Amino acid sequence: MVSPTSFGELAEFVQDSSDVRVSGIWTHSRVNSPTLSLDRLTGIVELQASDQVVTVRAGTRVADLNAELQPYGLEIPLRGFAAWAGYPDSLAAMLSYDLPHGLSRQWGSWRDWVLGLTVVLSDGRIAKSGSRVVKSVAGYDVHKLMIGAQFNLAIPAEIHLRLTPTQAVGEPVVPNESEPATWILRVSRSEFAIAVENEMPILSDPETSTLWLGHRPPESYSHAWAMAIDGSGESWPATSSYYRNRAKQVFDPAGKFSRSWVGNS
Amino acid sequence: MIADLSRLVGPEWVLSGAAAERAYDSDAYTVDRSSPVAIALPKDTAEVAEIVRYCVAQKIPYTARGAGTGLSGGVLPALGGVVISTKRLTAILEIDTENRAMRAQSGVANKKLSDAVKHAGLHFAPDPSSQTVSTLGGNIGENAGGPHTLKYGVTAPHILGITMVNPEGEIVEFGGPTAGLPGSEFIGLIVGSEGTLGVVTEAWVQLTPIPRAIQTALIAFPSVRNATEAVAEIIRLGVIPAALEMMDHGILGALRAAFNLQYPEGTKALLLVECDGDDAAVVAEEMTRVRQVAERQSALSFTEATDERERQKLWTARKKGVGAMGRVAPTVVTHDGVIPRSKLPEMLETVYAVSAEYQIGVANIFHAGDGNLHPCFYFDDRDPDQVRRVVLAGEKVIARCLELGGSVSGEHGIGVEKLDLMAIMFTPDDLEYQAMAKSIFSDGQLCNPCKVLPNQKSCTEHRKRWRGIAW
Numbered sequence: 001m002v003s004p005t006s007f008g009e010l011a012e013f014v015q016d017s018s019d020v021r022v023s024g025i026w027t028h029s030r031v032n033s034p035t036l037s038l039d040r041l042t043g044i045v046e047l048q049a050s051d052q053v054v055t056v057r058a059g060t061r062v063a064d065l066n067a068e069l070q071p072y073g074l075e076i077p078l079r080g081f082a083a084w085a086g087y088p089d090s091l092a093a094m095l096s097y098d099l100p101h102g103l104s105r106q107w108g109s110w111r112d113w114v115l116g117l118t119v120v121l122s123d124g125r126i127a128k129s130g131s132r133v134v135k136s137v138a139g140y141d142v143h144k145l146m147i148g149a150q151f152n153l154a155i156p157a158e159i160h161l162r163l164t165p166t167q168a169v170g171e172p173v174v175p176n177e178s179e180p181a182t183w184i185l186r187v188s189r190s191e192f193a194i195a196v197e198n199e200m201p202i203l204s205d206p207e208t209s210t211l212w213l214g215h216r217p218p219e220s221y222s223h224a225w226a227m228a229i230d231g232s233g234e235s236w237p238a239t240s241s242y243y244r245n246r247a248k249q250v251f252d253p254a255g256k257f258s259r260s261w262v263g264n265s
Numbered sequence: 266m267i268a269d270l271s272r273l274v275g276p277e278w279v280l281s282g283a284a285a286e287r288a289y290d291s292d293a294y295t296v297d298r299s300s301p302v303a304i305a306l307p308k309d310t311a312e313v314a315e316i317v318r319y320c321v322a323q324k325i326p327y328t329a330r331g332a333g334t335g336l337s338g339g340v341l342p343a344l345g346g347v348v349i350s351t352k353r354l355t356a357i358l359e360i361d362t363e364n365r366a367m368r369a370q371s372g373v374a375n376k377k378l379s380d381a382v383k384h385a386g387l388h389f390a391p392d393p394s395s396q397t398v399s400t401l402g403g404n405i406g407e408n409a410g411g412p413h414t415l416k417y418g419v420t421a422p423h424i425l426g427i428t429m430v431n432p433e434g435e436i437v438e439f440g441g442p443t444a445g446l447p448g449s450e451f452i453g454l455i456v457g458s459e460g461t462l463g464v465v466t467e468a469w470v471q472l473t474p475i476p477r478a479i480q481t482a483l484i485a486f487p488s489v490r491n492a493t494e495a496v497a498e499i500i501r502l503g504v505i506p507a508a509l510e511m512m513d514h515g516i517l518g519a520l521r522a523a524f525n526l527q528y529p530e531g532t533k534a535l536l537l538v539e540c541d542g543d544d545a546a547v548v549a550e551e552m553t554r555v556r557q558v559a560e561r562q563s564a565l566s567f568t569e570a571t572d573e574r575e576r577q578k579l580w581t582a583r584k585k586g587v588g589a590m591g592r593v594a595p596t597v598v599t600h601d602g603v604i605p606r607s608k609l610p611e612m613l614e615t616v617y618a619v620s621a622e623y624q625i626g627v628a629n630i631f632h633a634g635d636g637n638l639h640p641c642f643y644f645d646d647r648d649p650d651q652v653r654r655v656v657l658a659g660e661k662v663i664a665r666c667l668e669l670g671g672s673v674s675g676e677h678g679i680g681v682e683k684l685d686l687m688a689i690m691f692t693p694d695d696l697e698y699q700a701m702a703k704s705i706f707s708d709g710q711l712c713n714p715c716k717v718l719p720n721q722k723s724c725t726e727h728r729k730r731w732r733g734i735a736w
Binding site: 048050051052053073097098100104108109111112119121125126127128129131132133134135136137138139140141142144145147148165166167168186187188189190208209223224225227235242243246247250251 | 361363364365407408410414418419421422437439441442443444445446447450451452453454456457458497500501503505603604605606607632635636637670671672673674675676677678679683687690691692694695696697698699701702703704705706717718
């Protein structure tokens with residue numbers, strides 16, 4: 001397994017490899033024989049504290065980033081939630097899976113926080129989209145496509161992140177002791193109370209109508225979706241793969257990145 | 266072509282001829298004009314799809330257009346092409362107040378979305394200045410912002426689902442009334458794509474509760490620097506206002522001339538601050554801290570609204586500022602650039618220096634909280650030398666935005682206006698990366714061609730372009 005420390009090393013590996021599988025995504029990782037670790041592509045590149053923006057290497061762990069930001073009164077508002085939920089702990093994996101957290105309605109999530117993203121493409125080229133400012137309409141926001149792409153299209157290398165003032169952020173409700181959640185269920189607001197009663201979640205967030213469960217929920221809720229977070233790759237409903245396949249053909253024609261999408265039909 | 270389109274949508278819904286061509290040959294970026302052959306006004310998604318399929322079969326370029334309020338030439342028709350107007354796509358299709366979601370056709374005006382759910386204490390949060398006329402489709406195309414972007418975000422976070430006619434003429438849907446479907450999400454790519462990936466005909470939008478407590482203040486400062494320092498300090502304190510808008514002495518002069526609005530003697534800048542939330546005590550505390558910042562920055566006055574009528578009056582300076590410029594000079598160019606908020610003082614000094622260097626008047630009105638500035642150069646476009654100087658001045662301003670780590674556009678988009686500047690902001694590999702994303706949907710030949718990315722093939726009709734600067 002390769003652990004690059006620079007863009008150049010990462011790009012060289014991706015260019016030369018026919019099989020790029022990123023390690024350490026899930027607590028119970030289902031990635032067999034990973035070939036690439038981002039654990040050494042870490043560190044803050046530039047912090048603009050007064051603008052509440054940081055540029056950081058994609059392999060950096062969220063907890064480490066928040067620890068470095070603490071003296072400045074800034075953070076990515078995930079707090080202890082990600083640790084409890086057993087989420088992937090690197091920025092690259094977090095944005096690649098874009099999982100709900102306990103403060104999504106109040107403080108947004110990855111599609112709000114990622115202002116710009118530098119990636120390594122399947123042919124080894126390095127490219128970026130977005131910018132370092134909180135508001136920009138300059139070209140196509142390809143980084144929005146990479147969020148949730150589960151490493152299928154490119155490998156994140158460096159991120160411009162919007163930060164949140166620590167003093168404004170409340171605490172997400174996290175169970176003190178509980179079994180680990182294995183599924184996320186999101187329903188409509190109108191069905192949230194029923195879902196809580198029926199599914200008896202380990203945790204629920206009424207602001208976003210999200211439930212964290214220890215079991216696979218039934219597919220009986222309207223306008224709902226569910227996703228396994230145990231690394232199994234299961235989800236419902238089946239979503240159209242037409243544009244995902246087209247995106248895959250464009251960005252990874254040789255099929256060297258992850259070979260499955262959570263949510264694929 | 267007219268006859269063919271008439272068979273698709275009805276002859277009364279196809280416009281052609283000199284008057285129609287003139288009405289649709291540009292948006293608010295009027296320096297560049299390009300006549301379409303026909304303007305079609307479909308009534309629903311199915312008719313839009315038929316028009317697109319026809320254009321694809323006949324190899325005719327087409328451009329979707331809402332209200333035409335765009336400021337970068339995003340809906341400039343391709344020469345000899347078809348404009349697909351959303352003027353008849355004005356239905357609100359579903360309102361689900363319990364789930365805070367609404368489905369509407371793309372021709373619905375932004376403000377009408379909010380008006381439809383006001384009774385339920387909800388609104389559509391993105392509020393561009395053009396909101397009384399600009400459409401949902403246009404807002405989606407440009408990822409529109411507005412004064413309340415600072416707290417509520419631009420259009421993208423408020424779009425839950427999209428129905429679009431893709432460049433093959435197929436009707437496709439993304440997302441739906443529930444947010445956050447796992448996997449790669451195309452809505453974020455489509456929003457802000459300036460109508461180049463398909464024709465959006467409907468959207469599910471997120472509705473946001475109208476805050477229960479709103480406090481608005483207009484603060485007069487003796488210098489622009491005091492005002493920009495106040496902005497920085499407010500943000501540093503962790504206060505997140507709903508809006509933080511600044512107007513400089515140039516705008517104040519225009520407001521005085523147009524509306525006889527008066528401000529304290531010595532006022533060089535105004536800052537409009539609005540705090541909102543559900544907890545009145547928290548909002549009051551935020552405004553107290555804003556007042557303390559204002560005092561530390563030598564504010565000349567701090568006027569706080571006591572009711573909605575007064576609140577609207579305080580917003581007058583912001584909302585009427587650009588329009589008031591018409592009293593100052595025959596022509597006004599409103600630029601659009603973004604810099605990190607901390608660079609505001611530096612950037613404004615550049616703007617004033619450029620204005621002096623090129624002897625062109627400038628007034629500044631901008632979203633201070635986002636670092637999104639709108640320098641308004643005012644001049645007489647009947648004088649070609651003034652025009653030349655305005656162009657050069659604008660280039661310098663935008664170039665400085667990039668030097669300070671900003672972006673060439675905060676909310677007006679690239680369109681055709683800033684095509685040349687894309688190659689300054691992005692490397693060739695970056696532009697190729699963006700072109701790859703575009704190619705998921707479009708080969709770029711027919712669907713609103715020659716926008717956003719420079720150096721696209723077959724754009725010969727757009728080669729002669731005014732040098733990438735706004736009018």
